[in-house]
Amino acid sequence: MAIPNITPLPPAPTRADGAADFSEKADAFVAALPPFVQQTNSLAGAINTGILEAGKSQNAAANSATAAANSAIAAANSLTQAKDEAGKAAQQAASAQTYAASAQSAAGVPALKGKARRVLSVKPDESGVEWVSVTRQVGETIWSVTDPGSDYLPMDGARYPVSSYPLLAVAIGDLREYGLDWTQIVSPANPTAGVAVYDVCWARNVGPWSTDTPALIAVGASGRIWRSTDYGLTWTQAIYGNAQFTAVDADDYGVVIAVGASGTMYRSSDCGATFTAIISGFGTATITSISAYPAFDWIAVGSGVTRYSSDYGVTWVTKSNTVSSPTTAAYPKWTKQEPRRMRVTNPTRGRTNLTALTAASGQQISRADLRWENNVLLSNLTVPNTAIAALTMNDYSYTAIAVGAAGFMLRGEMAMTNVDVLTSAGTTMPLQLYGVDCAWENFWVVVGASGLITISEDDGWTWKTVRSNVTTHLQGVAVCPDGTIVAVGLGGVILRSAPYKDTNSNTEFKVPFVKPNGKLKAYIKAKESM
Structure with missing residues (x-):
């Protein structure tokens, strides 16, 4: 709400003024009094309204403070309850792991530890299950426009020592x-x-x-x-x-x-x-x-x-x-x-x-x-x-x-x-x-x-x-x-x-040659990923 302004009064006449000046100042001063009275009354009303609004705001602030205090108490209670539930869940998880390990052992399921990024697969003889890698196996090939890393060799017909890539040498066979x-x-x-x-x-x-x-x-x-x-x-x-x-x-x-x-x-x-x-x-x-x-x-x-x-x-x-x-x-x-x-x-x-x-x-x-x-x-x-x-x-x-x-x-x-x-x-x-x-x-x-x-x-x-x-x-x-x-x-x-x-088959093997397709080149998996 805007606060009303009071217009200053004109100079008041004094006894020292001459007859002509006194009359002129007196007329102006008297004419300004009615607006002055109205502006003063408006200011008084605005001040009163402000006082009432301030009181309401004070009451609202007090109510908010009370509500905030109540919320803080409720949050503290919820935190305490959550901690209690988390503790119970941890205890249940530990028990579940113990039960799962026992069940896996009884059913022939291998342990989980150390088997990250592997999947459970039925053994070839169907006698149980085992963890297998989801990454490419040695001897599998890929096409890439970039070098896939030290685990791969380019399929360019080159020869390599068997000792450097023994698994790949076995997969490819005799030279x-x-x-x-x-x-x-x-x-x-x-x-x-x-x-x-x-x-x-x-x-x-x-x-x-x-x-x-x-x-x-x-x-x-x-x-x-x-x-x-x-x-x-x-x-x-x-x-x-x-x-x-x-x-x-x-x-x-x-x-x-x-x-x-x-x-x-x-x-x-x-x-x-x-x-x-x-x-x-x-x-x-x-x-x-x-x-x-x-x-x-x-x-x-x-x-x-x-x-x-x-x-x-x-x-x-x-x-x-x-x-x-x-x-x-x-x-x-x-x-x-x-x-x-x-x-x-x-x-x-x-x-x-x-x-x-x-x-x-x-x-x-x-x-x-x-x-x-x-x-x-x-x-x-x-x-x-x-x-x-x-x-x-x-x-x-x-x-x-x-x-x-x-x-x-x-x-x-x-x-x-x-x-x-x-x-x-x-x-x-x-x-x-x-x-x-x-x-x-x-x-x-x-x-x-x-x-x-x-x-x-x-x-x-x-x-x-x-x-x-x-x-x-x-x-x-x-x-x-x-x-x-x-x-x-x-x-x-x-x-x-x-x-x-080839007489060097015991010491060397040869990677097959695959013709590149533009920027695409063929690579063969040469080592197990570490």
Whole structure:
């Protein structure tokens, strides 16, 4: 409430004033008295009201003080009661822990102490329960853009001492090497007897009722087809006229097709045990390459013609091709359950946009879908004008490699979307390269002139040449399910490389190589977390 103000009175008249001044002051003074009286009365009322409000406030303050005191007393009582209840709860908790420990002991449940961040799990033999870690176990892998710490190792194919990571060494197993030592198969195990061998493939039948024996099939000059059911140790020979076979491939259902000069095409439906001549539609033209999809679909090329089959290679139709004179063809195959020959595989993992490739001299590589529709000539290739002799794609890494004259090697990712030109394939001389195959996530093998064999263990980025002990031209190569590799060539040469345990396996182990995906890198758990 605002306190009223009293307006000061004007000067009062005095006897010393002259007549004129006295009258003027007297009139003004008298006129100011009524407002003065009103303002004084208002002030007195305000003072009275203030006194009453102050009294009320005093009473309210007193009441609040009393209530606060009562609340403090109640809070003290509640605190005392809470302390009493807490004491009782602690006693009950201690008793519960004692009872729980007794119950756990009686039921075979392990103790809780020292088992932080672990979960209770039924034992494998179902005889009780045990605590198990919820963290990753040694040998498990992760993908990360940052280094996950000292408990992990990058999956870069490097070797490490067994003593540094004993648990991981046991989890990974023996250190195995592939394609390093080669042995020539000679008569009577090898009946080729000087006849040129041009290609080799692995054949199998995954059908649920199949009784076919998986086998290696090799083809060559003078109508020769060779078959081995013991991973290349021994071979049998069949002669089909005077056909000049140039290439062979197999699907996953026992069908094997060998092709060659003068439109030659022989088909087997029992993993190469028997063959029958069929009409290829190539006339007298030489068929230079054939490739099979795991089921149904086949593609064959040669002398400027591209032919396609959708019924296991029984009948064939001509397809248009943006490559004018294709010399090699490659179809998708995936066999993740085992290492084996994979000419070309699906670059999308979803199996919905399958890719087939054909290649010719120079920069000509074409790509089409599964049934050889939507054929396009790749325009992203800036490579030398070199004949491409062989082309393969790895199903695991989606890397494709084409090889050819003068040590030429073309490495492409995602069905040749991203391309790198490599030269000499790890050799010191620009030799002709004739055959290429791959297995697992990162292993490649290339063969060529003068007995050249070169391998890569990092998905085709780097290569090392190995001793083949022959000087003849090697024409084809195939990887078997057990890791055995067979290379064939002119003069009836058949070479075999069996996987073996590295002599350093007792002291060293090798971390698998997994190709990074951009900034994402693969790591493997190497130590138990402390």
